[in-house]
Amino acid sequence: MSIHIPRGTQDILPGDVELWQYIEVKAKEVCRTYHYKEIRTPIFEHTELFQRGVGDTTDIVQKEMYTFTDRGDRSMTLRPEGTAGVARSFVEKKMFGNPNQPVKLYYQGPMFRYERPQSGRMRQFVQFGVEAIGSADPAIDAEVLALAMSIYEELGLTDVKLILNSLGDKESRDAHRQALIEHFKPHIQEFCADCQSRLEKNPLRILDCKKDREHPLMQSAPSILDHLNDESKAYFEKVRHLLDQLGIRYEVDPTLVRGLDYYYHTAFEIMADGEGFGAITTLCGGGRYTGLVEDLGGPSTPGIGFAFSIERLIMALKAKGLDKPSVETLDCFIVALGDEAMDKAAKLLYQLRKAGVSCDKDYLDRKMKAQFKAADRYQARYTAILGENELDQGIINVKEMETGKQKEVALTEFIDYMQEQR
Structure with a gap:
């Protein structure tokens, strides 16, 4: 009987693995120059971590997690993303008590989501991510954004653009949430079942729906930027000012919504901006989060981070002919x-x-x-x-x-x- 590789996974053989190693070395070197240190967390965690940390209304928790019951009758889940595990470790290891704050970390490793496999989207994929936890200073937002862009620059990938938005603080999000409910509620039966269930729980997630993206109400939905309070506006302006000072170009997109529940204030994506990338153009995503550490039993601690799929980055490098790192010859x-x-x-x-x-x-x-x-x-x-x-x-x-x-x-x-x- 022939045994085949599971669907949505891949073998990375000699001849291909060198490009992976090249990317990993370059990304780690950029993190070193920004004074970020590596953290390694378990591949599986208690299911509750992702239910609380990622959010019950997300597609990840509702549809995509690999969850199993171990021999101790405990519910465990193969990690679908990296931030929740890092935040759990931050709390459990009491990193909030470190004299050096914020705590600057990066991670790399396999993640698991039960999705429909396609080019650039695997059921087991490798993610590289960065987290800066412990500061509410807009300057750390600009630093994290600069770090992300520097990785792509170091790899020679210049045809990318930074897309930026603000999700505001809790007061701003609550105001926007109510406006979205009022906007969608009269016609919510025209939307998919997922959107209908999210209307009251998390209407912001409706804007991220792939099935109903062409619905006219999507285009006319209330903008978060129109509901930012003065504090949130000032925060967003400071982040933009710092990016301008660094010479980092960006575009503001008020419809940008990140798929996880813990984001507040700065949200961003890095998009492929050129020919040959295919349909999937999002290379990297992240943002600032508030309440995640507190939800996991720690003190109220803000953070910001991002993550990107190495598989998708390789697609972008290949599209631009940048997938040929110098080969290590035999002496x-x-x-x-x-x-x-x-x-x-x-x-x-x-x-x-x-x-x-x-x-x-x-x-x-x-x-x-x-x-x-x-x-x-x-x-x-x-x-x-x-x-x-x-x-x-x-x-x-x-x-x-x-x-x-x-x-x-x-x-x-x-x-x-x-x-x-x-």
């Missing part, structure tokens, strides 16, 4: 002929690797010509030839593959010589 391939030479080659490989030299040899007992072909396939910079004659003379012939130049090197000096060529 040395040892061509060994004869039993004694092969034994010696095994020892030399070990010594080279201990010295930090990447190297390999043939393990299929192939002829010299086939071994040289293998060295070419591995893109080895040097090939070292070792046979009975070389062993008798205490030497090894080192060939520079690019130029074809060959040099005899004493076996006792070979390791030092190869270190110098790196």
Whole structure:
């Protein structure tokens, strides 16, 4: 019986995984320059965490979570997103008591959502995210936005645009919520069942509905920007002022709604802005949240963060021909002929690797010509030839593959010589 990979998942093989590693290194390096530190949380958590942290009215909680009962009769869920787990750790590990605030964290790892698989949307996908928890200063919003844009810039992806909105504080959201209820209620039967159930619970989520996006009432829905109080307006203006100072271009879109319940004030997305990206153009999303830490048992603590799918980022890089990071070549391939030479080659490989030299040899007992072909396939910079004659003379012939130049090197000096060529 043949066993196949589960639908909505993928194998990332050598030849492809190098691009993943390249993205991860670049993203982590940007985080390092912004003084963000890595956090690693469990792949599964108690289901209640996501019900409380993400929100009962979201599609994630209602339709997409992988939930199971463990042997202790506890409900567990494979994490569908990263922020709730980070916030849980922030509370449980009492990070709010750290003298250095805000706490600046980044994470990376697999997330799980039961969605209809399509290009750029998997059931197991890898997310890279950032959270800054512990400050209500608009400057930290601008910093997080700048960090997100810097990752795309570092990868050479310039055809992106920052879309910005404010969801306001609680007072502003309550006013907007009431206006939305009054706007949609007379015609709510014309909308899908999900929208009907959300009318009273969370009418803001109606604006994020994919089924009814073309309904005329969507276009005429009350704007959150018209319901911001003075404090929320001032906050949003400060964020925009800081972005202007940093020279980061953005567009304000009052219809932008994030899919999770915990967002307040700044909300944003980074969109692909060019040809070849396909239908899914949202590359990154995030925003400021208030009440999440408190809902999970901690003190009232504001935060802001974002996350992006590496799969979707790779699609964007491929569309722009930026999916070819520099390939790590092999430093040395040892061509060994004869039993004694092969034994010696095994020892030399070990010594080279201990010295930090990447190297390999043939393990299929192939002829010299086939071994040289293998060295070419591995893109080895040097090939070292070792046979009975070389062993008798205490030497090894080192060939520079690019130029074809060959040099005899004493076996006792070979390791030092190869270190110098790196």
